[in-house]
Amino acid sequence: MPPLDLPPLDEVLAGAHVVQLPLRTRFRGIDVREALLVEGPRGWTEFSPFVEYGPDEAAAWLAAAVEFGWGPELVARTSRVAVNATLPAVGPDAVAGVLARFPGCRTVKVKVAERGQELADDVARVAAAREHVGPEGRVRVDANGGWTVDQAEEALRALAPFGLEYAEQPCATVPELAELRRRTAGLGVPVAADESVRKAADPLAVARAGAADVLVVKAQPLGGVRAALAITAAAGLPVVVSSALDTSVGLSMGAHLAAALPELHHDCGLGTAALLAADVTRDPLVPVDGAIDVRRVDVDVDLLRQHAVADDRREWWLGRVRTSWAVLEAR
Template identity: 65%
Template sequence: MTLPPLDEILASTRVVALPPVTPFRGISTREAAVFVGPQGWTEFSPFTEYDDLEASTWLRAAIDFGWMPQPPARRTEIPVNATVPAVVAAAVAGVLARFDGCRTAKVKVAERGQVLADDVARVRAVREAMGPEGRIRVDANGGWNVDEAEHAIHALAEFDLEYVEQPCASVDELAEIRSRVAYMGIPIAADESIRKSSDPLAVARAGAADLIVIKAQPLGGVERALRIVSAVGLPAVISSALDTSVGLSMGVTLAAALPHLEFDCGLGTASLLAADVTAAPLVPRSGALPVGRVDVDETLLAENAASDDREQWWRSRIARCHALLAAGGEPQAAEAMMS
């Protein structure tokens, strides 16, 4: 991929600070940079704690989406799940109400400062709200060790889990917990073990997961993510990182291009934001999102603009990541698999 000049990127860059409806991943404000290329609007929004090397892959994805043609779509809409943050059980119904028509819910568990009883109460509330036909998946973000994961999965099994996402941090731990709970018939999904790994194929080689969770931005763009899905050879769920609707449209493009889409995708998270950058946000309607690019609204960009110092912070970050890309510096799987 030929990098556009930095000045071309920065000329249209706008930085926004969007409040979540409820705290998510400890985030009280979601910052993101959006800018426009020949193909349309694109997004650069690695979390602020990520270093420049990791963030540079997110910038590569943003440039790819803004400057390069994308793979053809195989479908016109993408079914998505509701996402339930680590809220108290009494708040679950209000969260689910924001996800129109979603038949699946992903429930955050293993939150710092909480205990297993909190997770059980939250998942029970989701099951009660969705009824027996609803699908429930839980996401621990690697927060348990193997013994904790085994205990938690036993405690949550009564709620008929679709799968458990990243119960443990390492590939070896995933392989062990998958072996321990295999008799229960509850699949294990890998997320961080794919997108934060120098070897995303290790999960498949170790027999550590039944499916993978894929995000377009952290993997360097739609085409690169498609190649990883093909190489891993496991069913994929396309997810997001609390992006604006511009970033979500990148994920939707990826989901639309997959040869097979067996699971509802985690791309409905604009419903967790109290503001967005477009007048037509990508929020679920009848449980699905339309396939297509998103145009920004200048009024909303102005209303949700980050402070001057945060704007400069993001512009400097883009410049540093651009320099890394220009020098050929990319981390992890990018260099090994996706050039």
């Protein structure tokens, strides 16, 4: 991770706002998304590791928040970034309604391997997504590491006829991804790595092992824009910039990462503000004509108050900042 100058901790804690935003559709097992927002000299920034993450993992998210709010100005090569639509694990009858919230998006990422569902549910959802975008659109699937190698091979053989752009994190481990790539080499379905990059002690291990064709990178989990750029440069693989169900502030960080890359051949997973039923700004970074703007977000203080968590929950989040801060200071 590039060197990081930390501002005074008291300054961060004093200005922190913690919100709880409802989702339009249950996504990855949650109905609300919590996030901590704070304004630094560069503008508003976000710290929103998922609640189950411990201090070591959350510290990378805090480093990203500090960099975006207090770090050097970021250079953008473009003013807009094309994004994909994100389709939760809904039934096929609900697909068109969800995708209508992503106007102009030519790519759909479909959640698969949902706990409690069967392969037939995935096939029906992917089929509906393919029908929605037509033959010229792109369909990718994301299993979040939910399949074994055998299950992933069976699933990809069933889903390959729908012309998948790639399968994201079909299995949990790097050796499993490598084995799956070997087994499905003739299917024409590239393998993308997400968790094997952002949750790994060595984010480059998946590239060195030849276990993926594409890397999915996210600014917050990787420690910020500069850290993510260093990883992508070292990996030497095509990149998709994605988000972790961020507010528009976190999505702005991702958009700046995407805009800083020298090459970007895939639509990015940065349109997920469309999945939120509320946000922290009156001008959210939702897709327009299939893309989002690369810009800082003006946070509305009234919305911060409206969606503020209870005092005990705010203290819990401030405690996360303190423990993650201690990790950063020790590095």
